[in-house]
Amino acid sequence: MNKEITKKILEAAVMAPSGDNVQPWKFEVSENFTQIDLYNLPDKDNSYYNYQQAASYIAHGAVIENILIAAGHLGCHAEYQLFPDTLDATYVAKIILSPAQAQADPLYPAIFERNTNRFQYKRTEVTKEVLDALLFSVKNIQTANVSLVHQKDKIKQLAKELMVNDRIVFERKDIHGFLFDKIRWNQKQIEETKDGMPLGVLGLSFIERMAFPLLRFWWYVKTANIFGLSRIIGLKCWWSCRNTSLLGMISIKGNDKLAFVQGGRAMQRVWLEATVQGFAMQPIIGLTLLINRFKQGALHDFSVKHTQFVSCAAEKLPELFGVDKSETLIMGFRVGRGLSIKVKTARKEIESRID
Numbered sequence: 001m002n003k004e005i006t007k008k009i010l011e012a013a014v015m016a017p018s019g020d021n022v023q024p025w026k027f028e029v030s031e032n033f034t035q036i037d038l039y040n041l042p043d044k045d046n047s048y049y050n051y052q053q054a055a056s057y058i059a060h061g062a063v064i065e066n067i068l069i070a071a072g073h074l075g076c077h078a079e080y081q082l083f084p085d086t087l088d089a090t091y092v093a094k095i096i097l098s099p100a101q102a103q104a105d106p107l108y109p110a111i112f113e114r115n116t117n118r119f120q121y122k123r124t125e126v127t128k129e130v131l132d133a134l135l136f137s138v139k140n141i142q143t144a145n146v147s148l149v150h151q152k153d154k155i156k157q158l159a160k161e162l163m164v165n166d167r168i169v170f171e172r173k174d175i176h177g178f179l180f181d182k183i184r185w186n187q188k189q190i191e192e193t194k195d196g197m198p199l200g201v202l203g204l205s206f207i208e209r210m211a212f213p214l215l216r217f218w219w220y221v222k223t224a225n226i227f228g229l230s231r232i233i234g235l236k237c238w239w240s241c242r243n244t245s246l247l248g249m250i251s252i253k254g255n256d257k258l259a260f261v262q263g264g265r266a267m268q269r270v271w272l273e274a275t276v277q278g279f280a281m282q283p284i285i286g287l288t289l290l291i292n293r294f295k296q297g298a299l300h301d302f303s304v305k306h307t308q309f310v311s312c313a314a315e316k317l318p319e320l321f322g323v324d325k326s327e328t329l330i331m332g333f334r335v336g337r338g339l340s341i342k343v344k345t346a347r348k349e350i351e352s353r354i355d
């Protein structure tokens with residue numbers, strides 16, 4: 001195998017999204033460049049959301065999908081095996097590359113264009129062709145399902161459920177602390193860490209941007225919450241969801257680590273297809289991860305009020321999206337057309353990860 005091709009495949013791999021851009025992965029490449037081993041870095045994401053590494057496995061699914069797409073596009077056949085070593089829980093995937101005929105894949109350029117767009121979207125018609133393309137995008141992942149909702153009344157009901165996570169973030173010190181630890185306030189920080197989220201990707205208006213630095217102080221947030229801050233933040237999410245043309249949910253059969261990896265593959269395919277179709281997308285995964293914890297009876301130290309929020313969403317989301325209750329919710333998302341993102345999230349160098 002050609003070293004340059006394997007390098008290009010890895011360049012595509014690391015463009016995958018991850019919770020707060022923590023990039024919880026490491027790669028090892030064999031000497032002849034025919035094998036890529038993907039490892040989880042469990043300490044990268046110790047957030048409340050990453051219960052049993054679910055958030056990281058979703059990110060790994062996206063990494064694997066990028067590898068498969070890039071390999072086909074660049075002239076390789078890629079075979080993968082998930083969790084190949086039962087004794088090493090961090091060994092997520094073994095990918096074997098062999099030369100093959102290159103097949104241009106429109107999803108390949110989208111790997112580098114895709115981003116998280118948290119701005120408000122304009123209401124635009126989403127044509128049947130686009131809906132079909134999004135639904136069709138996961139057809140190669142048998143256990144995955146995509147549900148799309150474009151009816152205004154249903155969107156209104158869903159928006160009420162989808163907003164709860166943003167409120168919880170500003171009502172729990174631990175979750176708030178993790179988020180602000182991952183915000184990069186200036187170029188120097190971005191270049192030093194090459195991870196986390198620059199201010200410019202948070203979808204803030206000019207005024208919000210001015211006030212935002214204060215929100216890093218928990219004492220300030222706690223005081224402001226007396227006057228309704230966390231509710232206002234929840235309402236912003238409600239408003240964004242309510243005014244979008246399309247809401248979606250990716251679900252998967254099963255709830256083990258394999259299911260989360262496959263869910264991550266499906267997430268990436270839908271996201272890339274939306275990018276190809278010229279649409280912006282924002283994932284709403286924090287909530288689905290909390291629902292997953294709730295279903296496992298593991299919402300440790302959650303207040304009664306917060307548990308109720310999550311339990312209500314666990315009931316309503318499958319109902320409104322028409323998802324079978326036995327399936328695991330991987331990712332809620334909104335799709336639309338909005339301001340384009342000027343700043344990109346950074347990625348760590350690949351060289352440092354090739355052993």
Ligand SMILES: Cc1cc2nc3c(=O)[nH]c(=O)nc-3n(C[C@H](O)[C@H](O)[C@H](O)COP(=O)(O)O)c2cc1C
Binds near residue numbers: 118282286
């Ligand atoms: C498992 C996971 C959970 C995420 N949760 C959210 C979320 O709840 N809300 C949100 O706006 N973005 C969420 N994101 C998006 C990430 O913050 C984003 O992918 C990361 O910062 C990299 O930025 P990029 O997508 O623009 O490349 C999530 C991504 C992943 C993979």
